[in-house]
Amino acid sequence: MILLSFDTEEFDVPREHGVDFSLEEGMKVSVEGTNRILDVLKQNGVKATFFCTGNFAEHAPEVMQRIMDEGHEVACHGVDHWQPKETDFARSKEIVERVCGRQVYGYRQPRMFPVSDSEIARVGYKYNSSLNPAFIPGRYMHLTDPRTWFMKGEVMQIPASVTPLIRFPLFWLSLHNLSEGLYHWMVRRTLRHDGYFVTYFHPWEFYDLKEHPEFKMPFIIKNHSGRQMMQRLDNLIKMLKQHDTFGTFTEFVEKVKK
Template sequence: MILLSFDIEEFDVPREHQVDISMEEQIKVSVEGTNRILDCLKRNQVKATFFCTANFALHAPDIIKRIQAEGHEIASHGFYHWTFKVEDLKTSKDQLEEIIGTKVYGYRQARMMPVSEKAIHDAGYVYNSSLNPTFIPGRYMRLSTPRTPFIKDSVIQMPASVTPLLRFPLFWLSCHNLPASLYRWLCKYTHRHDGYFVTYFHPWEFYPLNEHPEWKLPFIIRNHAGEGMEKRLDAFILYFRKQNITLGRFMDYIKQSKAIIK
């Protein structure tokens, strides 16, 4: 199964580049991008998992209703995207469950940063997808961690996928900047090797970032943003559907595979 996931959150990326952006604008960008993602998933009849900050859900209740109505899984991405406290693990879960009226099983830490597995377990989560088992200077140094699902402190770990040998990351930045056909081939190779594949994107990638030079975003983030990423997501889904490979939600995979996750 190919596990598509989207981290829907406040668009705070300009703040990483010392640019102020209002919360209203952050929410607006992510709402528009999320709608474009949902349109793509709907026309391709694919279900996915949306890791959502409680703050975004409170500011954009209509988009949360649409995600739920169209059969996607909602998981937690913390309370706020810019800041984190351990208490946010429980309060974000509680807030999301109040909004959607059903249980939240999964968690992903903002920016895939380290987080205590015991704290995740204590907050009541079944799985954690906060691990990108690769090396990216200034961000990740996780070359000794498992690349496929495993259990730690009673929580199922669902790492983002990287290639088997060099641990080349196959996340959103790779999709933006590699030739689309090469990206799909690497994903196919990794899926075939591991029998498992997780990738993740953000709604603001599907917004025309190149129209906003005032945000001072690097080219590698702006490259193919907006319509270009919509086309790439469409092509990605079609590529795997033609090979009869299912694209689905995290909890669907866990329910099918729990007996073999060690």
């Protein structure tokens, strides 16, 4: 199964580079990017999971409705992407469920920061996808963690996919900066090895970042952003459709637990 996901948050990356950037500006970028993502998914007839912050859900209810109307899963991604707090596990669930009018089963921490496993379980999530078990010094240095899904109590942990052995990350930055042929080859190899594939992107990657030097974005993030990234996502989906079916994270949890 292909588990395609999107961290649907208010765009705040310029703040990491010293730019004074408002929530209103961040929402404008992310709303446009999310609609572009939804257009690509609709054209290809595939489902995905959208991990949404409370901020995004409250400020873009019409986009949340479109996500649900087109058959995708909504999960939680904290409340304020810039300043995650331990209380966000419960507050995020309350906000997103209130906006969407349906129960939410999954969580992913902003920036894949560590989570409180006890709080994830207490709040009632069925799965947690807050781990990128890659070999990257810093935030993603998780050589001793499992590469594939595992259980912590009653909560399934679903890490982002990395290649076998060297644990090369197959997340958003890789598709931005590698040749598509190389990226697709590594994805197919990992899919064959693990039997499923997990990756994630962000709405703001599909915004035309190169047209906004005032954002002060690094080249590796701006590279192939906007409509070029829409095409790369489209190409990736078309390739993966030849090898497996797409599903939501909750569908994967239910399938594995049978």
